[in-house]
Amino acid sequence: MSEHEIKVCSLDELADPGAKEFEFETAQGKDYGFLVCRDGQVSAYVNSCPHTGAALNWAPDRFLTKAGDQIMCGVHGAIFRIEDGHCLAGPCEGRNLTPLPCRVEDGAVYVSVKGEQA
Ligand code: FES
Numbered sequence: 001m002s003e004h005e006i007k008v009c010s011l012d013e014l015a016d017p018g019a020k021e022f023e024f025e026t027a028q029g030k031d032y033g034f035l036v037c038r039d040g041q042v043s044a045y046v047n048s049c050p051h052t053g054a055a056l057n058w059a060p061d062r063f064l065t066k067a068g069d070q071i072m073c074g075v076h077g078a079i080f081r082i083e084d085g086h087c088l089a090g091p092c093e094g095r096n097l098t099p100l101p102c103r104v105e106d107g108a109v110y111v112s113v114k115g116e117q118a
Helices: none
Strands: 003-010 018-026 029-038 041-046 087-089 102-105 108-114
Touching (some): 003 018
C-alpha cells in the first residue's frame, strides 16, 4: 500500500495544548486520526483506542485530559502519554496508540498515511 502525505491544517489552528481530528482515505475507505500539540511539539495518531478500537474523543477535537497533559479515551478513561501514545492507565494499560509520521513545515502540519491518494 502506498504511503503519502496529507496537509492536515495550519499550526495556528491547533491550540497548545490541544488536539484536532482529521480523516484520510485508505484502501478500505475512510479512517480517522488526530493531532496533539503540547509545548510546541505535534504528534499524530490513528483515532482508535487499543482497548476496543473505538474513537477516543468524546466530543469533536476533545482528546486531552482537563489539565491538557495526557490523552484520555472518552469511552472507558484510558490515559495515554502525549509524546509516544503509550497507555499509562486504564483497561489497555501497557499498549500503544498507532502513531502516524508527522512534521511541521512553513507553519503547516503534514501527516504520512498509508492508503489511496486523495
Ligand atoms: S475504548 Fe478506550 S478505554 Fe475502552
